[in-house]
Structures are given as structure tokens and as C-alpha cells.
Amino acid sequence: MAELLQNLIDGLGRGSIYALLALGVAVIFGVMHLLNFAHGELITVSGYAAFWALDAGWSWYLVVPLIVLVSVATSLVIERVAFSRVRGADDFTLLLTSFGVHFVVSAIFLLYVSASVKTFSRPGWVTNTFAVGSLRIEVFDTVVIGVTVLALIGTSLLLQRTMFGLALRAAAADFDTARLMGVRSDSVIRGAFALSGALAGIAGIFWLMRAGSTVPSAGVNPMLKGVLAALIGGLGSLRGAVLGGLALGMAEVLLRSRLPDSVASLTEGVVFLLIALLFIFRPQGLIAVAHAERV
Amino acid sequence: MSNAMTHHPSRNLRRDVAFPVVGAVLLFGLFLGAGLLYQGLLGGHERLVTFALIDAVIVLGMQIYIGNTGILSFGHIGFGAIAGYAFALSAISPVEKLKRVSDAPFGLVDVQLDPWTSIAVAVVVVVLVAAVVGVGLARSGAESGAVSATVITLALLFVTHELARNWPDLTGGDRAGLSFRIGGALDTRVPIYLALFGTILVARLFAQSRAGRLAVAAREDNLAARAMGVNPLVQQMLGLLLSVAVVGVGASLRVYEKGSILPGDFFFNLTLVTLVMLIVGGRRSVTGALLGVGVITAGRELARRLGQDGFEIFGIGLDDAPLDWIFRENLKTVFLGSAMLAFMIWRPAGLLDDWELDRWLRSRFGRRRSEQPTTPPVVEFDDTDALVVREVDVAFGGFQALRDVSIDAGRHEVVGIIGPNGAGKTTLLNVITGLVPSDSGTVVLGGVDLTGRPSFEIARHGLVRTFQNLRLFSALTVRENIEVSALVAQKARDHQPPDVDALVAAAGLWEVRDRRARELDYGTSRRLELARAAAMSPSFLLLDEPTSGMSDAESTAMIEQVRLMAGVIGAGVVVIDHDLNFITGICDRIYCLDCGHVIAEGTPAEIQADPAVQAAYLGSSAQG
Numbered sequence: 001m002a003e004l005l006q007n008l009i010d011g012l013g014r015g016s017i018y019a020l021l022a023l024g025v026a027v028i029f030g031v032m033h034l035l036n037f038a039h040g041e042l043i044t045v046s047g048y049a050a051f052w053a054l055d056a057g058w059s060w061y062l063v064v065p066l067i068v069l070v071s072v073a074t075s076l077v078i079e080r081v082a083f084s085r086v087r088g089a090d091d092f093t094l095l096l097t098s099f100g101v102h103f104v105v106s107a108i109f110l111l112y113v114s115a116s117v118k119t120f121s122r123p124g125w126v127t128n129t130f131a132v133g134s135l136r137i138e139v140f141d142t143v144v145i146g147v148t149v150l151a152l153i154g155t156s157l158l159l160q161r162t163m164f165g166l167a168l169r170a171a172a173a174d175f176d177t178a179r180l181m182g183v184r185s186d187s188v189i190r191g192a193f194a195l196s197g198a199l200a201g202i203a204g205i206f207w208l209m210r211a212g213s214t215v216p217s218a219g220v221n222p223m224l225k226g227v228l229a230a231l232i233g234g235l236g237s238l239r240g241a242v243l244g245g246l247a248l249g250m251a252e253v254l255l256r257s258r259l260p261d262s263v264a265s266l267t268e269g270v271v272f273l274l275i276a277l278l279f280i281f282r283p284q285g286l287i288a289v290a291h292a293e294r295v
Numbered sequence: 296m297s298n299a300m301t302h303h304p305s306r307n308l309r310r311d312v313a314f315p316v317v318g319a320v321l322l323f324g325l326f327l328g329a330g331l332l333y334q335g336l337l338g339g340h341e342r343l344v345t346f347a348l349i350d351a352v353i354v355l356g357m358q359i360y361i362g363n364t365g366i367l368s369f370g371h372i373g374f375g376a377i378a379g380y381a382f383a384l385s386a387i388s389p390v391e392k393l394k395r396v397s398d399a400p401f402g403l404v405d406v407q408l409d410p411w412t413s414i415a416v417a418v419v420v421v422v423l424v425a426a427v428v429g430v431g432l433a434r435s436g437a438e439s440g441a442v443s444a445t446v447i448t449l450a451l452l453f454v455t456h457e458l459a460r461n462w463p464d465l466t467g468g469d470r471a472g473l474s475f476r477i478g479g480a481l482d483t484r485v486p487i488y489l490a491l492f493g494t495i496l497v498a499r500l501f502a503q504s505r506a507g508r509l510a511v512a513a514r515e516d517n518l519a520a521r522a523m524g525v526n527p528l529v530q531q532m533l534g535l536l537l538s539v540a541v542v543g544v545g546a547s548l549r550v551y552e553k554g555s556i557l558p559g560d561f562f563f564n565l566t567l568v569t570l571v572m573l574i575v576g577g578r579r580s581v582t583g584a585l586l587g588v589g590v591i592t593a594g595r596e597l598a599r600r601l602g603q604d605g606f607e608i609f610g611i612g613l614d615d616a617p618l619d620w621i622f623r624e625n626l627k628t629v630f631l632g633s634a635m636l637a638f639m640i641w642r643p644a645g646l647l648d649d650w651e652l653d654r655w656l657r658s659r660f661g662r663r664r665s666e667q668p669t670t671p672p673v674v675e676f677d678d679t680d681a682l683v684v685r686e687v688d689v690a691f692g693g694f695q696a697l698r699d700v701s702i703d704a705g706r707h708e709v710v711g712i713i714g715p716n717g718a719g720k721t722t723l724l725n726v727i728t729g730l731v732p733s734d735s736g737t738v739v740l741g742g743v744d745l746t747g748r749p750s751f752e753i754a755r756h757g758l759v760r761t762f763q764n765l766r767l768f769s770a771l772t773v774r775e776n777i778e779v780s781a782l783v784a785q786k787a788r789d790h791q792p793p794d795v796d797a798l799v800a801a802a803g804l805w806e807v808r809d810r811r812a813r814e815l816d817y818g819t820s821r822r823l824e825l826a827r828a829a830a831m832s833p834s835f836l837l838l839d840e841p842t843s844g845m846s847d848a849e850s851t852a853m854i855e856q857v858r859l860m861a862g863v864i865g866a867g868v869v870v871i872d873h874d875l876n877f878i879t880g881i882c883d884r885i886y887c888l889d890c891g892h893v894i895a896e897g898t899p900a901e902i903q904a905d906p907a908v909q910a911a912y913l914g915s916s917a918q919g
Contacts, residue, residue: 086643100633266461279431280434283434
């Protein structure tokens, strides 16, 4: 029982980061029908920014806002340079454009920075734990969960209470109609990329703190988790994305601790298999989004 | 109606195969020639050419699925990994296996097959895996569109990679890998030549086959294809299996030639390279895919040389050139990523789009019917097949779109459905053709209950529709558009439609039969959509606003067109329209819908005189 509780807390911590990533993916899918395979590159770029800043003697208190800023800026630049040129293109083009961005960004770091791992010091409290009864809880997990809850509340206030949020939700529900109703597609799309960048930035802070290093290919894993979680939740559904992230984190932690030792190293593979099974039996994801074509 | 489209099956067959064979020989010759030229004259590495030949097999394998179905797959290299390991595990000698994978499960340690049997084993294994994965792809693709199918293929790539890395008992793990001692690499390229030639031919023949053409129709417009009786999942599955089999051959050859296999060999990098090759040349074309392999191989080689030697190529060197800092070791990856991005932004269809060498040859040198066929005779309708719609209710959320709607139509008549905007006319048509589920009520055709059946089954039973906002297969020619339904009708309908050429001519499309559908003007597109529906030889043609956006003269001509098409296939007609001239001119009976309910039924004269219709449909001005 205690072990299960322990797993749940660990899973919640891990799942929170995935949820933030997935939410960023879902926001962009909502306005552009683009599944953003370049989402993880926001973490690659801000990871290098963090490395250089820390290397130059900045403290983590300054690096944290820097990561979010860099992530938002990168997201906007990528939108401007690549995605704004393929708006309205078919799925195939959109998917490969984001895939191309993913490769170009990581290749640029590979080419002009270094292929080797850049490590940086992590804040001391990241590895601290405290005990509640027989549970050993990581300070890090509690911070992650707390900040994620705040970020989700902030996002939902933004979406529910502001004009921008209304425009974004309208665009996500029906982009063409929203435009006819006077929603400005440019600003909504840019706003969505900024929001997605901010969410990725927050996730990136934790991702980088936990890793304590960065490499050119650092974006692959966060991208994959974010995209898969958004898909598990049901593409286009914002609530689904959060749910999908938590489910994915939970599944990983539970499997890792419950699978027999001989196959524990295959956890990732098993998770992918479970996802594939989910799609065979519930192809629309956890939360179905109506997307019937009009005829 | 035995004068169907198979006039002379044997001659057609010879012609259908002859051009692809000639085309394949030429393509193979050109591709190999370019490789040998580079190897011989410019001192290129022999291995580079060998791998380009093998990559061509893999890329064409991917083209069979991605090009014809339009679904992006990241998973083909994952399938390649499975085939590669299956090949390695069957071909490596037990002695070697004891060193690398002494604990291999399933008694694999003692297995040793010759390389060619091993390739066959690899293909069988990977096709079996693909059959299972294909079910998942089909299910999620059907429910949530091609995007989720793509993500599943990406997940597949990662699953195979994780398994390869973390199952050392089977794969030798991340570092050791599996390497060969069966005489090293291939000592001759002949098997590769055979594989490539065979692949080119197979890829072209598939694209021309019934399955290939129906897959392409669904690629162009999934919904319209289903409304023409195509079940895209079947064609996509066939395409996937064939494509994976070819990739399996290519992957085995790659492992054989390389002499070893590591998890990283079939992962992100190879996925990137092969996808870029496919899209640069043109994913919809076999010729394009081969061109892409050539262009990208050359580009990579150039980037590699630039990265290695600084700004020096083919002996022309610029020492300490200012651009040296750009040309580094990993230039290749930047080159590939940028090529992908640039093509997606500026030329997403690739260099050749869907141009094919053999199709071009056929259009230049093939014999074709030049005289315009005469209009086929009017067919006796079979009046046992009445369409009976009873008590249909549909609600979208809180909005009652249809309430207790019943209509009847016989094959001898033209039935009109009119009503103001939002009255539920198109929804009714969508319910009848299975695109929108009804909450209650039945749709029965000739005694067969079609309620709730998928739209492609309903189409095959004989209810075929057109769309309010034209849905043609836009990249296909006029004739090919009509052929799609004729191909479905051949199998699905016992009552065969007239010859395709005769229909083309009857629809007044003879002059434009080789033009692409997207190049047609509006009125011509409407006629094509009608002819495409007629080629299914349905019991009923269901037309959704066939005259919308037409002038009076055009809509009058449309009356003749609809009568003619219905006549030559002996079909009844149910038509929705706003245009009162058209409706009263063509219909025997009219139903008037308002707010989802039938408010009147009768002959055109009765309907025009009905006060309820005037109030609802013609508005208050008509009353005053």
C-alpha cells in the first residue's frame, strides 16, 4: 500500500511535466491542426541557454525566468520562420514541416556547438527528500506538482476569462467560423505559440533540473512524451492533454516498479505497446473530440 | 450489360503490364547508370553506390504505402529494424551467435539458414508484424484521421528501437550488435539489382492495380471515396503489407551488405534520410522517389566532402576559406533537415509531383481510343428496388435537425426535396448515405435494411450521392475519376454500368477526359461528379444541390444531363435543390422540409400551390 502511494506520488510528479508538454502540443493542434514534432526543441534551445547562463555564473533564480523567456521566444521564431508558411496545408506537409524543424534545430547545435553532453550544476534541493510516515517524498516532485497546478490554473483562467482565451477556444472549435466572427487568425496563432512556449518553458525548467545536462538531441524525449500524451488524451482536447500526461507518467512509474526485473529495462517498449492497444480499443483517445467533416 | 469496361481483357492486361515493364527497365537503367558513372568517372566510393541502390529499394517500399495512401509513416524503418534482426538472426552462424547472443530465446542459437532463405524469413516475420500493426493503424486512422495513424507509426519506430537496445539476449544490445561471419558482405551486386528492378516494377504495378487506384482515390478525398463504395482500410492494409515486404527485403540487404546490425542503424537517422529522399523527388511518384534517392545521395556526399575537406571538392580547393566554419562534420544532418523543411514550405509535392515515366510513355506512344463512343442506350429500370425512409430523427446536441421524416422513392421517378436553408435537407441525405447516424428511424432499399451501415456498404448496395461542395479526386484525370467508381461497381454491383468511355462521352467530358479534375471549370466539375456517381450503376442517384452556383441556362442543361445519366443506368433520382426552375422542371414528386419536418408532399404543381410551402419556403413576401 505504501509502495503504491509512493508510486502514485512519483507518477504524479513525472506526469505533471508530461501534462505541461502535452498541453502545449494540444494548444497548437487546436488552432493549426499541426501536431508539433518540434515541441521538444524548445527545451533543447532553452537547455543550452541555461547551460551558458549557469556557466557564466548566473544563479538558478535568474535562469528559471530565462528558460521560460527563451522558450517563448524560440516558439515564436519557429512559428515565424517555418509554420506561418505552411498554414492551411495538408496534414502531411504540416507533420513533415515540424519534423524538419526538429531536425534542423538539433543539427544546428550538433554542428555549431558540440555533440558532447554539457552538464551544469543543479540546485541543491532537487535531490532532497522528506519523510511522511513510511513515504519518502522528493522535494522536487512536490514543487513540480505544485507549480504544475498553478500553471494549469493560470492557463485555464487565461482561456476562460480573457478575450484571447475566448478567441483561442473558438479557433480550436472551428477555425474558419472563428475567423468569420472576427477572430484575427494571426494573433490567435501567435498567441497559441507563445502560450505553448511558456508551458514548454515551465516543463523545461523541471526537465533540465532533473537531467542536469543537455545534448543536441535533448528534445527528442520531451517531444515524444508531449505528443504521445496529447494523443492519449485525445487530439485537440486540452483537458485530455493534461489527463494524458498524468496517465503516461503514472503508467511509466507503475510499470517500472511493478514489472519483473528481467523485463524492467523494456518499460518504454511496454508503455508504447499499451498505447498502441489503447488506440486499437479506443482510437479517439481518452477524451473524444468531435471533428466530423462538414458535407 | 456485358459491354462493361473489360472489352478485351487479354489485350488490356498486356498493355497494362507492358508500359510499366518498359518504364521499370528504363528507370532502373538510368538510376544504375548514374551510379556507375559517379563511381567510374568521378571516383566515388563503390559502397556509396551500393547503398544508394539498397536505399532505393527501401524508399520505394515506403512510397508504395505513403505515396498511394497519403498517410505519413515514420514506422517503416522500425519495420526495417524488425526485418534486419530477423534476417541477421537466421543468417548468422551458430558459432557467431554463441559469442554475441548465447542466451537467445526460442532456440535461435542453433538456427542457420542461407542468406536468401533468411531474407524470405525476414519478410514473412515483418509482414506478420505489419498485419497486426495495420489493424491498429486502420482503426485509429478511421476514427481520428491520418495524424493519429502517423503518431502510431512513430511509436512503432521507438518500440522497435527500445526493444533492440534493451533485449540484448536477442539483439546483442546497444554496443555489441550482431555481426556477420558468412563470408562478409555481398560479393556481387546482382541480388541488389534484381531486388531494385523488381521493386520498381511492383511499385508501379501496385499503383495501377485496382487496390492502388482505390487507395489513391481515398488519398485524394477519403469521404468521397467511401461514398463511392471504397473501403479505404482494405486498400491501406494491402498497401502497408506490400510496402513492408519490400522494406523488409531492402533492410535485409542493407544488413547483409553492412555485415552487422546495431539498434541505431534503423532509427531516426535512416528515417530522416529515407523520408527526405521520398519527399524531395515526389512521394506520389515512383520515378520521383528514385530521383529523390539520387539527388539526396549526391547532396549528402557533397555535404560530407565539404564537411571533411573544408571548402574543397573534386580537387578544387580553397585553403583557409572564410566559409570553413560552416562546413563541418555534421553538415549532412543540417542538409537533410533543411531539405525537408525547404521542400515542405516551397514545394511540398516534390520535384516531380506524380509524374511517372511509364505513364508519359503511354500517353506518347500508347494506342488509344480516338473516336468518341456513342451514348449508351437507355436501360429499363427495375422497380422492385424502392427506397423507403421511415421516421428518421436526428439531433445535434440540443438541435433537432430531423424530426420524424419519411420519404419514398421509386426507380421510375425523380423525387425532389426542397426547403429553406437549415431545413435538414443535406442532413437527410447524409443519414440515407450513412455519413451521419440517425437517432431513430430506418433506411430500406429494395427490402434490405441499410440503417446504420457504413457509407461504403450503402454505396455498394446502390445509393450513391454527389456533394453540395464538389468532392472530386482532384489529382486524378476526368477518366480516372469515373474509373474509380467503375472499378468498385465491377465487383460490388451485379448490374454493370456502361463502358467508362461511353459515360465520359455521354457526360460531355470527352474533350477533357485526360485533364485533371482540379483544372476543370465549375459546371464541368458538376457534370463529372454526376458521371462518377452514375458509373457506380446505383439504384438511386442522390444529388445534393447539383445546380448550386449555376446560371439559368446551365441549370436547364443540367436537367437533361441528370435525365440522361439516370436513363443509361436505369436509376431513380433523389435531388435536393434551391433552384425552383430546376426542381419543378425535373421532379415527378417533391417533399418540402421545414425545421427538420416534412410539411408537404406532392407534384410540383401541388407543392407550388401549397400555402404552408409558400410560407416556409418562399417567405412572407410570397404570401403578400
